[in-house]
Amino acid sequence: MWVTLKGKRLTVKIDLERYINTPYPFFLIFMIDEHLLLGACWEGEFEGANADVYGFFESLLTACYYFLQPEHPHVQKITKFDRENAERDGFELRDEVVVYQTTLVAEAAGTYYFCSTRNLTRIYYENDFLKFTDCPEYKGKHKGVVELSLKEFIEDVLKISREYLEKYAPVIEKIRLEHGEESDDYDFLQKFYREVEELYKKKFGSES
Amino acid sequence: MGQRIVVNGQAKQLPKVFRDERELREFLDDVVKKTLENSDYKKQFFKNGAPNKNFGISVDLKKLGINVDGIDVVRLEFKFEKGKFVLKTAYPKKGSAVWEYRYVNRYERGWIREG
Numbered sequence: 001m002w003v004t005l006k007g008k009r010l011t012v013k014i015d016l017e018r019y020i021n022t023p024y025p026f027f028l029i030f031m032i033d034e035h036l037l038l039g040a041c042w043e044g045e046f047e048g049a050n051a052d053v054y055g056f057f058e059s060l061l062t063a064c065y066y067f068l069q070p071e072h073p074h075v076q077k078i079t080k081f082d083r084e085n086a087e088r089d090g091f092e093l094r095d096e097v098v099v100y101q102t103t104l105v106a107e108a109a110g111t112y113y114f115c116s117t118r119n120l121t122r123i124y125y126e127n128d129f130l131k132f133t134d135c136p137e138y139k140g141k142h143k144g145v146v147e148l149s150l151k152e153f154i155e156d157v158l159k160i161s162r163e164y165l166e167k168y169a170p171v172i173e174k175i176r177l178e179h180g181e182e183s184d185d186y187d188f189l190q191k192f193y194r195e196v197e198e199l200y201k202k203k204f205g206s207e208s
Numbered sequence: 209m210g211q212r213i214v215v216n217g218q219a220k221q222l223p224k225v226f227r228d229e230r231e232l233r234e235f236l237d238d239v240v241k242k243t244l245e246n247s248d249y250k251k252q253f254f255k256n257g258a259p260n261k262n263f264g265i266s267v268d269l270k271k272l273g274i275n276v277d278g279i280d281v282v283r284l285e286f287k288f289e290k291g292k293f294v295l296k297t298a299y300p301k302k303g304s305a306v307w308e309y310r311y312v313n314r315y316e317r318g319w320i321r322e323g
């Protein structure tokens with residue numbers, strides 16, 4: 001059974017029925033509008049990439065956390081280093097002030113650079129899983145960049161992360177434990193979520 | 209390690225980069241050790257000082273001064289458990305000897321090679 005977490009522009013789908021005993025046990029699809037960042041398309045149907053759901057959401061929240069603190073020395077150092085890595089990976093970055101590379105904790109699925117300017121989020125991606133798609137609308141669309149406003153991105157990440165933590169984390173954790181996994185630290189992720197939310201309110205509070 | 213595998217009914221010879229499991233293990237130990245010694249990569253273990261919980265990093269072997277024919281980038285996935293970073297898995301991501309096959313099961317189409 002696929003469950004869907006949906007913001008204004010971000011969509012995440014997770015299959016709760018299939019479990020593979022690896023560090024990436026669940027099938028997950030990640031889309032922004034029609035851009036398929038994680039997952040594949042075969043004969044007109046989407047298929048998930050194997051991912052660690054906790055790690056996936058932690059990565060999205062980390063991107064927001066960094067976008068909201070562009071002046072922090074740690075963020076600046078990460079940015080400097082990841083900008084070089086992005087160039088090595090063949091992405092032409094622009095005027096971004098924060099650059100954060102992540103695997104999204106998905107199996108060999110792709111390369112992702114989450115970037116931000118003052119007001120924008122740009123995600124440069126190469127979705128390896130989509131490279132050999134037979135869906136005409138996705139041919140040649142495995143590599144690209146998607147742009148949205150910074151506020152929009154963070155609001156969507158907060159919305160879907162909250163929904164994940166409230167509704168699906170307990171279900172996913174139960175499946176993991178049944179397969180003999182160690183429990184994940186959800187207190188940490190909750191706390192981290194609230195930290196990002198606080199930073200968001202500080203920056204955008206007066207506008208919303 | 210130069211195994212033979214069967215893809216879509218055909219036998220394929222994978223590239224040989226390591227002679228045996230010991231050599232592979234030594235390589236991985238070296239990659240992890242040098243990653244931890246590298247201040248840039250070490251930063252990727254933390255967010256402003258606090259350890260990441262579940263995360264992956266892509267390591268450029270050139271930056272670590274490791275030269276292995278056919279492998280350029282290795283991906284490492286970690287979890288922070290009971291106060292320690294635990295390496296969950298490691299695999300080569302880029303390089304001339306890195307072949308990726310994906311099993312496309314829905315319509316029994318078999319394996320597709322990537323990269």
